[in-house]
Amino acid sequence: MAALPDWMHPPREEGWYSEDLDMLVEAPRHTELIDGVLVFNMSPQRRWHSRLVTALTNALTAQAPDGFEVDRELTVVLDRRNRPEPDVLVSTTRISDQASYYDADSVVLVVEVVSPESAHRDRSVKPQKYAEAGISNYWRIENEDGAPAIHVYERDDLTNAYVATGIFRDRLDVPVPFPVKIDLTDLLR
Template identity: 90%
Template sequence: MTALPDWMRPPREEGWYSEDLDMLVEAPRHTELIDGALVFNMSPQRRWHSRLVTALTNALTAQAPDGFEVDRELTVVLDRRNRPEPDVLVSTERIPDQASYYEAASVVLVVEVVSPESEHRDRMVKPQKYAEAGIGHYWRIENEDGAPAIHVYERDELTNGYVATGIYRDRLDVPVPFPVKIDLAALLR
């Protein structure tokens, strides 16, 4: 077993902080911070996932009214020890082009496209953290025999968690965070 490179050692006993991510130039692309620990998404990107993220980003961008920014694969600072990277996000704030993250307070929707290596994080860990950070909407996209199924959730203020508002397989039609209508079958054509 080879020794860990120095850059992989946490700078403090309680682990990494969100601001540390920008200084880890040696870290692989798509490195996230969950509970002060670095999470490396090193599995090869699958074509289905990549095409879906691109198509969804484009569809949301085309429908987003003024005052909403759609981005992909940028991190969100939830708190000092959590900075995950959703596949797609919608924010009410425009960040500078050189920025690498959004603050949770401006994010109104996060979308995770589930992959075999991210199932637990996308289904269990991240939704809880996103809701606790106050992000109003969470979409989880599952691959059902090559077709996207979008599980839509809205944050409940009382429980500080997400409640399911629908599962969409053929057509997504939701009024929040802004009106969105997408032919899901057309996303991967």
């Protein structure tokens, strides 16, 4: 077994910090930071996932009112030791074109499209961390026989946890973070 390259060794005993990610030019694309640990998303991207992220990003961008920014595959700084990369996000702050992350306090929606290799993180780990960071809306998209099923959650301020507000299979129609209406049956055509 080959030794790990020097860049993969954490710079301190407690692991990596959010700001360290921008210094890791050797790290693979889509590297996330969860609890001070680098998480590499090394599996090849599946076409269904890629097409869905693109279509959803375009649909949200087309419907977003002034003051909302829609982006894909940029990280969100939740705290010093957590900087995950949702598939899609909506923010109330515009960042520079050279920026690689958003601060959690400006993010109002994160979307994760579940893949086999990310299922546990997308269903358990990330929602808890997003809610604790104060992000008000979380959507988890599951592949149901080639069709998207969007599980929509809103954050409960009392518990700092998400509560389910609906599962949408044919048509997404939600009032937050802004009114969104998407024909899901036509999304991937």
